[in-house]
Amino acid sequence: MKGKALFAVGVAVGYVWGSKSWPEVYRRIRGGTEKVWKNPEVQENVHQATEAVQESVPDILDNLYEAGKKLMEKAETMFPGITSPKSGQHSDAKPTATTVPTIKSDVISDPALDDTTGSDWTGEGGAAPEGPATNTPPRP
Secondary structure, three states, rough: HHHHHHHHHHHHHHHHHOOOOOOHHHHHHHHHHHHHHHHHHHHHHHHHHHHHHHHHHHHHHHHHHHHHHHHHHHHHHHOOOOOOOOOOOOOOOOOOOOOOOOOOOOOOHHHOOOOOOOOOOOHHEEEOOOOOOOOOOOOO
């Protein structure tokens, strides 16, 4: 079903983009979709679907929590001590933030940082003011 829906969307997009009068086709399609969206029956179905999802979220979260607990218990039976703190760690210890080292700008080997007209990047495989950096001699 999903494949058919994607195919239909692709046909519709191709029809709109391929048409010479695409603005008019787009307006007609958009007008039709707005009529469908504003239909009271469609809005009622949207409302019911929204309520169903909101009601099921707590159950889904509970199931995920229980599955995680079972997974941790199974991991503990397969690998004893895997959930206990490592040596030097305290069970009540909070994780510490790590700092990221500062990276200095590398204009020498990064052409994107120096893209001014006339820059010579032949040593980096780029182009020189004379032309592309290749192993062939320039044309006369």
